[in-house]
Structure formats: structure tokens, C-alpha cells
Amino acid sequence: MAPRLAEWLADPVSGALDGVLAEEVSFYSPVTVYEGRADVMHIFAAMAAVLEDLAITRVAEDGAATISFVSARIDGMAIDGIIDECVNAPGQLVEARLLLRPFDALRTAIAHMAERLEHHPLPSART
Numbered sequence: 001m002a003p004r005l006a007e008w009l010a011d012p013v014s015g016a017l018d019g020v021l022a023e024e025v026s027f028y029s030p031v032t033v034y035e036g037r038a039d040v041m042h043i044f045a046a047m048a049a050v051l052e053d054l055a056i057t058r059v060a061e062d063g064a065a066t067i068s069f070v071s072a073r074i075d076g077m078a079i080d081g082i083i084d085e086c087v088n089a090p091g092q093l094v095e096a097r098l099l100l101r102p103f104d105a106l107r108t109a110i111a112h113m114a115e116r117l118e119h120h121p122l123p124s125a126r127t
Helices: 004-010 037-050 101-119
Strands: 021-028 034-037 053-062 065-074 076-085 092-103
Touching: 004 037, 004 053, 004 065, 004 076, 004 092, 021 037, 034 037, 037 101, 065 101, 076 101, 092 101
Parallel strands: 021 092
Antiparallel strands: 021 034, 053 065, 065 076, 076 092
16 A cells, blocks of 8 residues: 555645545544544645645555655654554555654644644534
């Protein structure tokens, strides 16, 4: 399986993930869990806007799972992390998990994401 989320975050293209996200996809962020295709796609788009210069530094694959090691910048600070992705039998993303460090950069990323979500709420929060 290719590291779909990591590749998309490194070079986002509008709608490119729509067809590969399962309807019941779950995303485990450093702050909370997001459920469902619409909310997860919204969070991924926000992440792409907040993280700068994301690059994949290493990939490990094991059947339906891919772990991508990534580096990026936020407000000039270096941040690195791991994106863990799992797909179902048809190859759709059903689960993704993001781990980021160091804490100062993570805290900055959380603040930027909170501000973005305040101005652009999740689809589930709009109904």
C-alpha cells in the first residue's frame, strides 16, 4: 500500500483523497479522534494548510498498514512525526494516526488547527 495520506499532505490536490477514504474512516490526531469521511477529509485539508514543507523521510509497509516518517515546519519550527495508515480489503483508508514532536511545535500546530477549525468548522458541526 502506498502512503496515501503522507503523499497527499506533502503535495495536496483538491479531492485527491475522496475516492480512497472509506465512509467509516477514523483519524486519531494528537488531540482527538475524528470519524467519517467528511470530517476526516476536512481535518486533512486543514493539516495540509498548517504544515509547511512536509516531506516523507522513510516508509515501512506491512500488508494493509503503512507507516510514514515525516518532517515539516510550522511557524519556522521543525516538526517531525509518524503517520500510520491502515486500509481495508478494497484498498480504502479506514484508519490513520498522527504522532508529532517536539512538544513546542506540536502545541503551535494545535493552536493553528484550533483557529482554523473555529473559522472553518467540521461538516458534522455545521448540521
